[in-house]
Amino acid sequence: MGLLIRWVFAFLLLALTFNPTQYNYVHWGSMNYVEELPLTVLLGLLLVIGYIIYLRATLRSIGGFGMVLVLSVVAALAWVLYDWNMLSLDNTDVNTWIAILALSIVLGVGMGWSHVRRMLSGQLDVDEVDG
Template identity: 65%
Template sequence: MIRIAIRWLIAFVLLAATFNPTDYNWVRWSLTNFGEQLPMIVLSGLILLIGYIIFLRATLRSIGAFGMFLVLAVVAALLWVLYDYGWLSLENQNLNQWLAIVALSFVLGVGLSWSHIRRSISGQTDMDDVDE
């Protein structure tokens, strides 16, 4: 369970570092400092891109595009239930952006951890997991 939480947290940090409603994110920093810090913007952008490639490739290999859609649909349905029962208000645009970051990080975290989740549920291992 700790491995899954760590993978989700890394996905959350990756997404939040790229964009979030505060002024502390790569998109706003790069737009503000484009003229003065272009080499650092390119370097940090490539590092973020590598993180996205790792997460997206692993997620697509483990659960596929349809699985990503299903996980996102479950998260969206959960938010709908919370909104329908009045436990969640969607008036705050910053909160909506954070909810989107959490939802997308959950999809990436589940995708990266799917082999561990499936193994704990079913007791079966993947061919990739034989070494563990």
């Protein structure tokens, strides 16, 4: 359940930042930054904080190679679905949602990898503290 929650928050972070609808930060900010500059900056900073938390945790848990590997698995799955005619890539809006889904899976797995590793191996991950 914890991994699912981490993925949902990653998906929301990415979808709130940008998606093919008009309901996202990029669209709203570009339309309202003149009238709502303080709010635009505040919301942008909150999104940046969310990205820093997710990216830092992901890089510490699975690293850059792990991120590429997870993204490769998701891309291969999309390729299989496309090859089996279960997925069409003609619609740019659908492609954008697929990209958001793929990136959110990478961030969700990275954020929850310590929990997965603990369940599989029984070993705890701890951060090293300089002393």
